[in-house]
Amino acid sequence: ETGVTQTPRHLVMGMTNKKSLKCEQHLGHNAMYWYKQSAKKPLELMFVYSLEERVENNSVPSRFSPECPNSSHLFLHLHTLQPEDSALYLCASSQDFTGGPQQTYFGPGTRLTVT
Amino acid sequence: AQTVTQSQPEMSVQEAETVTLSCTYDTSESDYYLFWYKQPPSRQMILVIRQEAYKQQNATENRFSVNFQKAAKSFSLKISDSQLGDAAMYFCAYRGGTSGTYKYIFGTGTRLKVLA
Numbered sequence: 001e002t003g004v005t006q007t008p009r010h011l012v013m014g015m016t017n018k019k020s021l022k023c024e025q026h027l028g029h030n031a032m033y034w035y036k037q038s039a040k041k042p043l044e045l046m047f048v049y050s051l052e053e054r055v056e057n058n059s060v061p062s063r064f065s066p067e068c069p070n071s072s073h074l075f076l077h078l079h080t081l082q083p084e085d086s087a088l089y090l091c092a093s094s095q096d097f098t099g100g101p102q103q104t105y106f107g108p109g110t111r112l113t114v115t
Numbered sequence: 116a117q118t119v120t121q122s123q124p125e126m127s128v129q130e131a132e133t134v135t136l137s138c139t140y141d142t143s144e145s146d147y148y149l150f151w152y153k154q155p156p157s158r159q160m161i162l163v164i165r166q167e168a169y170k171q172q173n174a175t176e177n178r179f180s181v182n183f184q185k186a187a188k189s190f191s192l193k194i195s196d197s198q199l200g201d202a203a204m205y206f207c208a209y210r211g212g213t214s215g216t217y218k219y220i221f222g223t224g225t226r227l228k229v230l231a
Contacts, residue, residue, distance in 0.1 A: 004159065031217070042119070042221040043206070090160070099210055099217035101148050101167060106160040 003027055004107035006091050012113045013081065021076040021110045023091030029105070031055075031097040032074045034066060037088040037109065049074060050097045081114045088112070117142045119209050121222035128197045129230050135182075136192045136225045138207030146212030149183070149190045150219070155203040163205070166190065168212065194227075202229045 004025045013019050025032065034046040048056040049068040057066075063085075065077040074091055091107040118141045128134035140149070147168045154160040166174045166183050173181050178198075182191045194201055207222040 040124075040223055042223055043219070045218060048217065094217070097217040099148075100212065101165055103162045103165070104219070106152075106154075108157070108159040 003105050004091055004093055006089075006107040006110050008110060009108065010111045010113075012115060013078070014115055015081060015083070017081075018077070018079040020078065021089055021091075021112075023074040023076075023107055025072055025074075025091075025093040025105070025107075027093060027105060029093040029095050030071055031094045032068060032071070033092040033094075033104070034074065034076055035090040035092060035106075037090055043090070047076075048097060055097060078112075081112075083114050086112055086114045117144070117209055117211065117220045119207055119220050119222040121205075121207055121225050123225045124223070125226045125228070127228045127230055128194070128201075130197055130199060132197055133193060133195045134197055134227065136194075136205050136207075136227065138190045138192070138222055140188050140190065140207075140209050140220075142188070142209065142211075144211050144213075148210045148212060149181075150208040150210070151179070151181070151190075151192045152206045152208060153201075153203045154206065154224075155200075160206070164192065197229050199229050199231060202227055 007022045032049045036044045046060045047066040052068045067075040088109040090109045094104045120139045149166045151163040152160045153163045164176045178195045204224045206224045208219040
C-alpha cells in the first residue's frame, strides 16, 4: 500500500484514554480528509483540510480534534470517546478540494474499538 | 438533498461470470459526477470507474463498465469475467458538478463475493 498511509491500523481504547490517529500522504496533494465508516452506513465526512487550513468541520463532536501540521500529515486526536465512536476511520487526500472528476485517494483506515 | 441508494447489501458471482451491482441516486442538479469505489478486505478503497453526467457514453475500464441511465438516475456497475480479487465492498458515490463541491455522497455499499 502506497500513497496514503495510516497508523495504527487497529486501536482499542478505553473511554477515558487519549490517543491519536496519524495519516501521511506521499502524493503531493493539497487536500486531506477524515472519514468515519460505520457498518451499514454511508461514509461520513468529518473534516476537510486544504493547505493545512481546516475547510470544514462537519458537526463532529469536540472529542475528535484534527490537526494538520503540513500538507502531508493529518492527525485525529481522540479523547473521552464513546462506544458508538467505534468504527473504521479513513484518511483520504486529493489534489485539491475543488471536487469535480478528480479522484480521492484513501488510506487503509484505522479500526477503532472503544471499550 | 442528494441521495445514493445501493439496494443490494450482498451479491455473489461465480468466478469468470458477470455480475451487475445496482446504484440509484437522486439529485436536482444537471451537472455531476458518479463514481464506483472498491474496498477489499483490510485494504484501502480505490477508484474503479467514474462517469461524467454530461457524457452519454458509458465509461469502461477493462473488465469494469457502467450502465449510466441519466433520466432514470441509475448507475450500475458491470464486472465481466469476475476474478477472486474482485471480492470486496463496492461503494457508489455522487459528487456535484459545481466548482468547489468536494463532498461525496456515498451509498451504503454492496459486498461482492466471488465463488471459485
